[in-house]
Amino acid sequence: MYKKWNYMIIIGAMAIACSDKKIAHLASWPDASAPVAEKKNHERVIHGDTVQDDYYWMNDYFKKGPDSSKVLAYLTAENEYTATMMKDTEGLQERLFQEMKGRVKEKDESVPYLKNGYYYYTRTDEGKQYYKFCRKKGSLDGKEEVLLDIDALAEGHPYYAATGFSVSPDNKLLAFGVDTVSRREYTIYVKNLETGALLADRIDRTEGEATWANDSKTLFYTSKNAVTLLSEKIKRHLLGTSSKVDPVVYDEQDNTNYIGVEKSKNGRYIMIYSGGTLSSEVFILNADTPDAAFTSFQPRRKDVLYSVTPLADRFLVLTNDGAKNFKVVECPLDKTTKENWKDVIPHRADVLVAGLDEFKDFVVVSERKNGLTQMAVRSLKDNKQHYLDFGEAAYTVYPSINEEYDSQVLRYGYTSLVTPSSTFDYNMQTKEKTLKKQQEVLGGYHAEDYVTERLFATTAGGTKIPVSLVYKKGFEKNGKAPLLLYAYGSYGMSMDPTFSSARLSLLDRGFVYAIAHIRGGEEMGRQWYEDGKMMHKKNTFTDFVDCAQFLIQENFTSSSHLYAQGGSAGGLLMGAIINLSPSLWNGVIAQVPFVDVVNTMLDETIPLTTNEYDEWGNPNEKQAYDYMKSYSPYENIEAKEYPNLLVTTGLHDSQVQYFEPAKWVAKLRATKKGNHVILLKTDMDYGHGGASGRFDYLKDVALNYAFLFKLEGISD
Template identity: 70%
Template sequence: MTSCAQEKSRTPYEWPSIAAPIAAVKPHVRALHGDTVIDNYYWLNDYFKKGPDTAAVIQYLEAENAYTDAMMKDTEPLQAKLFEEMKGRVKEQDESVPYFKNGYYYYTRTEEGKQYYKFCRKKESLDAPEEVLLDVDALAEGHSYYSVRGFNVSPDNKLLAYGVDTVSRRQYTIHIKKLETGELMADAIPGTTGGSVWANDNQTLFYTKNNPATLLTEKIMRHTLGNGVEGDATVYHELDNTNYIGVSKAKSGRFIYIYSGGTLSSETRYLDADKPMEAFRVFQPRMKDVLYSVTALSDRFLIVTNRDAKNFKLMECPLDETGVAHWKEMIPHREDVLLEDVDEFKDFLVISERKNGLVQLAVRNLMDGSEHYLDFGEAAYTAYPATNPEYNTSTLRYAYTSLTTPASTYDYDMLLREKTLKKQQEVVGGYNVEDYTTERLYATADDGTKVPISLVYKKGFRKDGSAPLLLYGYGSYGATMDPSFSSARLSLLDRGFVFAIAHIRGGQEMGRQWYEDGKMMKKKNTFTDFIACGQYLVAEKYTAPEHLYAQGGSAGGLLMGAVINMAPQLWHGVIAQVPFVDVVNTMLDETIPLTTNEYDEWGNPNDREAYFYMKSYSPYEHVEAKAYPNMLVTTGLHDSQVQYFEPAKWVAKLRATKTDNNVLLLKTEMDYGHGGASGRFDYLKEIALVYAFLCALEGITD
């Protein structure tokens, strides 16, 4: 292995001279708001639409896959080495830290050579005999994709509900297993999100039903065991197709909640979990531009809300008077602190906050009102409450990681203020944190805004512009890209790469305003922030344009498409994974899954102003006759979040339009969807492909 890519021992990769696939041109006219656009590759929707060109779509995707394989052929030994290297760091026989709930310790364990895991429990003591509740390794046999979610044990500990998806389209069928006999009940509930909630009678199950075409969460259903799915009652039907809905249960087991929320407003309903046949009551009717979420204590409700509080505040109200008129302030709004969430315990509250881009966990003692913060001791990190299902405990379990600290699980005694490390991710073969350095930098955006950058590199790095650097970004939906450890990433760092995260607007790292300044009619701030981060890293000689790479997926793939249109000369290569690049056409098509849920994020293009703003940055609309960076684009045929045809159309248009001879590759996983492979090792193959592509561009052969 090359110990540092800054050494002058690189061998330029010889890309094969092979003709790339050329997609057929079949003009389609879009006319709206007095604007006419010709889309030559609209026909690539046909597999999704079940149109006449369905077979031609598959042929084109397979031709692109064959081209990618041929172009990357000489990197196959490196891909194999990278895969084995990354797989070799994963502890194959492993076990999660058990958590305690309702008399049992629950955990998962993995076995050597197996892709999946076993979901297990032990009664009252970790020395008790093991009970394997679900052997996912066995269930997944014969499936190219297998995902299980929503493990949900009934209050009497006798039944397990769980959801299964074998297509990778996030449509789960809920199954119910009798744990005493191992028998699978006849109740199989299709077309769900996979999660469910038991009422306290152990006979009634609430779940979220998806629309089979749009995949929108439309209904909350009530199922009674043994009655058949056709008899399930609709207890809530969401009529606003811009909202997501879901059902959950209070940690104390006292209430069941239905949450309905969009980007801008939300509403909660609740029900006594002992009385599942009663109607849900509205906690507080939805209010314009007001989000709120509800947590139940033994004597009152707590409400996290942004009502008159951009960064959110904490309110409280009586159990029998839940309307906004009865809300009383508990933690006021703070300009410099984003209040993200609260975790309830019988005698404590754990409040998740964000200040200066970093998470803080505050512990409030409900008995005496005292409050203190946990100390994490690093400049840049990720921390959050982990699995805490038990209500009557003084122990908080939290997770911690950073760019140099492997994933760690701690138990924290909230009374004694003492933490105990329960487990740290083991990096097989050894890992020395002292070999790597992490930094927190700030780039200045076009409007003067300081944009944080977290980065990590192996010691021996020289800041002279010769090192390759991979800059990752997302910047949408208020999702924060907190710095975390990756054992797979060591394969890149050990080959001399710097890895950096641009904490751009559109995320929520620096508070709610950070999100609002990167969405809707301010979306372009996301793109200019990322470009500013790249320019800063070049100016400070962390890298140079001939060694600078960018990576993003989904909405981060939109970011990739936008920045190569706006500043193509800044990047030597770009990795765009499941990229959302055909913004206008997708947002105009309400038959595409999840489109209407996104109006509050991007805008509704049926509105003239929103249409022209979206069109002004949508990557597909702005492919031009100019030089673009080297690119690797990935997608999944069954992707429910960003349909395969967006990257396929984009690549087809780039091929026909760009003026350079740089490499452009499209890889479609024909068996998977948005999240890629489901097995714990299979996903490493895509990472190996990405890393091999980057190494090829750098002339790193080993």
């Protein structure tokens, strides 16, 4: 089902843009010269196709090549140019930062959760960027133990991320991972919770999470390749020994798979998961016998995905075996292979089964129908089930932290574009719902002051795309309002509508905020994802353009006031849509954008490349190469007028290397027509996720908003 570009979309976009005449406020920019990147000869030759890449040398900082210092100098010059061009917004950026920070409750505490006799929670203090991880024994009235003071640990580090907090079964030890570079390479440490001292054990180059065996002295963890950062091996560590001699208990041979290790909620099994986009395999081990060998639950099969949920008397298996939208089967504890699987929840063409959360007497089934998440509570005694009701047109709901297996209470999180993040406890037996905590927005917030809608845009091919919107009450649909359209559209990741207190600074200044739930996500089921990947990837881009045109046709905005934003694979989307329909947007924000698709996917030394073959294709195969090249933003830059662009990246990004956006910006500047600005901001301390502190990231948001406001002529 190869789908070509729909030229009617392009013609329609041009017609709308021409009729609109770009009557928006024209931003006043300083008379400053943008950096001009040096061009160096580099040819890529593959499949008989020769391509000149003038900016290939920008890889050198990553590759530790001879032009490393020149790369840093260029990125620094771009940062200085961006600062100059945005100089007149510095006061606005500071006001926006303080405004957004002022909505955050600085001294706060998470809802405690119970695990193995202790209540665990995090709390934040006034003026502190990070948090403290704490617990109380037996009761919330008990004495507080501060297990980790991340505020103290982060001192002196521009970036500090702690993850994978895992307490041993005897409650005496805490394993956790730390990354101080922002490349998602974690060192695992173990802390004695009785003495407060760190053990000598130190495990480098991991995914950051450790899984305890039941003996409280054996850890399993995922080890990463030093160059590609692929998760390649599962290792076993015995406390008191050197990690250099840790035995490999699982070695993944398929470099397109991701692997990980975890413990079942009932504490009986250690489970290794190996999976890609198309197939997966689970290996299990009795948690009481950590020195034994893992066994395959069901050997992997082509195009079959499955995951395993252990119960007291059987296994539940979520699988797409003969079930596009997945189904749930069960099997005995001692007979786990496919011939022993029996359907429990059959396949439904209109419902995607997205996940299971197990308890002793219940299982909670997360589903997707008509683009929205549902949660069904199913009794394990009689298989009767009921659905929770949420009462809003568009929302996000998900199981929260549910560590206790023997519990009748489901904890879940809920939010929408107008509802702050909320935590509920739901008694699955009595059906009583209790709000435990709702995000407090300081300075006053009233949900009734804002309006949210869920509409459907129709593509040129007749597909209906959900669009979620929010705006301030009193908004008039006259085509004059600024609108920011956001999307992602890859990896089957659904961009559900959530609340953001920072976004209020956008809405309160007259912006409409919209999310396009385009193909490539999984909002409308598994087929929705498959229709937006590999050889159907262009559907993602045309869907986004169609959603933009729909919003213009419905008078939410006009092309003079239309803006787009996306990050990572969503940054690829931004690069594609400005090539496809450049005059449709007044401005675009591309964050850590994956825009040099062909070159990156050809270079297996770049972190995570081979893991992505099932998403984008392998360009070593000619058909995949040709298709990728036909949409890759870097490959398709032309001499035409592009919209105003703000491009952001991080020097230490391990997901999308800094050189992709840097090369893209350099080539755009050298090729484009017109006077629209292109700004590149590289954060020299951070990586893919930006700043680690809970306030610092707001400075990036303030820059993004100031860029939009400058283009709209909004100065306060």
